[in-house]
Amino acid sequence: MSAPVRTVSAEAVDDIVLPFAVEGLSTRGRLVRLGPAIHAVLERHGYPEPVSKLLAEAATLAILLGSTLKEEGRFQLQTKSDGPVSMLLVDFDAPSNVRALARFDRARVARAASGDDLVGHGHLAFTIDPGGDLSRYQGVVALEGLGLEAAAHSYFERSEQIPTLVRLAVGETVTAAGRSWRAGGLIVQHLPSAGPGRRADFHPGDAPEGTEPHRLDEDDAWTEAKALASTTEAHELIDPTLSAERLLFRLFNERGVRVFEPTRLAAQCRCSxxxxxxxxxxxxxxxxxxxxxxxxxxxxxxxxxxxxxxxxxxxxxxxxx
Structure with a gap:
């Protein structure tokens, strides 16, 4: 049964996780767009700007990875390092709630030359509690002074052995109402077990109707999927006027991209x-x-x-x- 084809939505919606699949390339992923939720998390702390930016990246990464859990699941991201920001801690309670904090040396943060210098060397741990009777799982990867994106890639390469691309972006918008934090993230993974390509809900380019779709070997498919996803610009991930669907269409329209129901996100602490x-x-x-x-x-x-x-x-x- 073919997936329905429809027009790409131009409605830009914040604080969502949007799962998607590029089935012709055996690729799946998730796109995260954060607006008021990440602004609320950061404003509660009043951290220096570089620390806020780093914590927003960590929160985005935690949501990208934790959003596959069932409703009762919990995902925690934690760093411990010798950098100016000695610890980042993000809790994601599936399906939608996120909270985060950072510990840092204010004087060292002021002297840091770049955002990657804030993390330093240490380790990044992912703790997954799927809930119910299922066992907890923890994955650990070294932090080598190259930032969270690089650490995430290293984790998937060494631990999960799933071809994965992660993109993270954080910035601020300035309006008459003031400054506001925004964040966005993209994760793309090659899953050959997803099966052969099917008709997507976005038309795959300008090929004449009835044209047989081009089939690719798995390695070639991932090479193409990674190349397409790598063209994502940071400003596209946080643009408040660009819808998540339109961004995915920009990236994958030649192969067709299928989107699934988005999940809403909220800045919500579990304390009481x-x-x-x-x-x-x-x-x-x-x-x-x-x-x-x-x-x-x-x-x-x-x-x-x-x-x-x-x-x-x-x-x-x-x-x-």
Missing amino acids: AEGVDAMLRSFPPEEIAHMVGDDGMIGVTCEFCSTKRVFNPADYGVSSP
């Missing part, structure tokens, strides 16, 4: 007053006493979303000083 309360109740009274501030209360601030919650020490068997 109930969770903090349960944590406090796990501490003995003597440790609780050390948490009491000058105002006689216990203040707990979430590192991810910067939400501060205040608790009465009397509720935990401790008298105020």
Whole structure:
């Protein structure tokens, strides 16, 4: 049964993951477009601009990789390194929620010559918790001072052995309302098991109707898919006026690209007053006493979303000083 053919949508939508397939090239992938969601994540922290940009790249990469999980799954990306940004931590709760934080040396960040210098050398870990009774999985790859894109490529080359191309882009738009962060990402993977090419929902170029599609060997197919995907410009990934579908059409229209239902994304922390309360109740009274501030209360601030919650020490068997 042939896939339906329809017109490419020109509607630009932010905060989505759009899965796609170029079946004639045995290639699948996902396109991420982030607007208000990534701006909310970064504005909560007020990090220096280079740190915000790096954290947005990490969040985009985490969404690209974690968006294959089922609804109850969780994906975590974490770096530990000797660079000015010593740690990046991104949690993606499938299918849509993301939160992130960074730890860094402000003076070293100011002296860094480029964004890649911020990461330094260390390791990048991906932790996958598919939920249910399934086991957790962790993949680790070295950070070698070349940035997150290079680390992702190294991971797939050495660990997954799936031909993969990853593109990440972060920038700001300036309007009368002010400055706003944006991010975008593209992952393209060669999956020969996807089977023979089928009719796509975007017309494959200007060939006459009824023309038999050109079949390629798998290696040649990936070479072509990678070459096409590599033409993606950073500004295209974050352009608020360019729809995700139109960008995919630009890249793959000669071979036909099939898109699937997009998933909406949101900046959403999983912290809660109930969770903090349960944590406090796990501490003995003597440790609780050390948490009491000058105002006689216990203040707990979430590192991810910067939400501060205040608790009465009397509720935990401790008298105020």
